[in-house]
Amino acid sequence: MADLELKKAILDKIKEYDSIIIARHIRPDGDCMGSSLGLRDILRTSFPNKKIYSIGKSGADYLKFIGTEDSEVSEDIYKESLIIAVDTSVKDRIDNDNVLKGKELIKIDHHLNVDPYGDICYVRTDFPAACCIIADFYDTFKDELKMTKDGATALFCGMVTDTGRFRYAGMTKRVYELVGMLMEYGIDTEFVFSNLYIRESGALKLEGWVLNNYKETPNGVAYIHLTKKIIKKYGLTYDDAAALVNSLDSIKGNLIWIIFIDLDDQIRVRVRSRYVECVAVGQKYRGGGHPRACGATVYNKKEIKELVEYADSIVKEYKANNEGWL
Ligand SMILES: [Mn+2]
Structure with missing residues (x-):
């Protein structure tokens, strides 16, 4: 279609x-909170007689400034509802066990379409954020839909976060147009950016540790392993730890950067890159994602070493065949 x-x-x-x-x-x-709450705002404002819910199990405190989700509803409500899953590439990753009880399911996502689930599957890999898809949807039917400042703020927040504050390659003319469209609703950008940039002092000290202790490979991969000991020492949540991958994003010559985070029974991996694509690294180690931002899972130090070596070989080949990278 x-x-x-x-x-x-x-x-x-x-x-x-x-x-x-x-x-x-x-x-x-x-992005997933922003697209969920932004879509909820659009639907509630446009269709005040419908019952619209945004439901997920695990929350994220640092995103509460864009709104909160609804509490769980009964199975009977699911049975008569349309379910819309946003920003979720694989059905198993939906943070709601009840969604399969819904009457119909729509997938709206911007990741590679590895699991085309749903009665309607709408995937736009040309957009860098699911919030862009919601904003574009809204823009398409602007004559019949409505949105408040809160909805626009939620969508703006998702665009800001999934594009590294509008820095990544996915920023296109259309995305800037959508940002402009949202700005018409009076978004307080200082409010959004203050909330996104403010850090706990413990997290900043840990970033100092990361910058002092990351390792580099011969061809340009920067990486750091956050062991259980470090996570405990700095009192980190998983989200705090995961966000630290961005601390390695601007080191000259390191075109791929990776963070390894110890969990109870596995090591979560976040891989990012500029110029060169890194998604093959995620795909090789039980993960995947975007061309330049993906995740993986490994189980021991040997696999960490192998993964880093594989990433290094990708950068090596890229540098041998391309110029102009930094
Ligand atoms: Mn996203």
């Missing part, structure tokens, strides 16, 4: 249902 037809099909489904439940992925980030 062409893009406009898909969007129309989604709008038709929304109109058809009296009850709609929006779901999103586990370990919520700014």
Whole structure:
């Protein structure tokens, strides 16, 4: 189906249902919270007679400034509801066990479509954030939809966070247009950026530790392993630890950067890159994601070493065949 037809099909489904439940992925980030709460705002404001819920199990305290989700509803409500899952590439990662009880399911996502689930599957890998898809959907049907400042703020927040504050390669003319469209709703950007940038002093001290202790490979991979000991010493949550991957994003010559985070029974890996694509690293080690931002899982130090060596070989080949990287 062409893009406009898909969007129309989604709008038709929304109109058809009296009850709609929006779901999103586990370990919520700014984009999945923003797209869930932003879509909820659009639907509530546009269709005041419908019951619209945004429901997920695990929360993220640092994102509460864009709003909070609804508490769980009964199974009976699921059974008569349309479920819309946002920003979630794989069905298993939806942070809501009840979604499969819904009457119909729509997937709206911007990750590679490795699991095309749902009665309608709307994937836009040309957008750097799920919030862009929601904003574009809204913009398409602006004559019949409404949104408040809170909804626009939530969508803006997701765009800001999933694009590294508008720095990553996915920023296109269309994305800037959508940002402009959202700005018409009076978003307080200082409020958003203050909330996103403010850090606990413990997290800043840990960043100092990361910058003093990261390792580099011969061809340009920077990496750091956050062991259980370090995580305990600095009192980190998983989210604090995961965000630290960005501390390694601007080191000259290191085109791939990786953070390893010890969990109870596995080591979570976050891989990022500039110029060169790094998603092959995630795919090789039980993960995946975007061309230049992906995740993986490993189980021991030997696998950490192998993963780093594999990433190093990717950078080596890239540098041998390309110029102009920094
Ligand atoms: Mn996203």
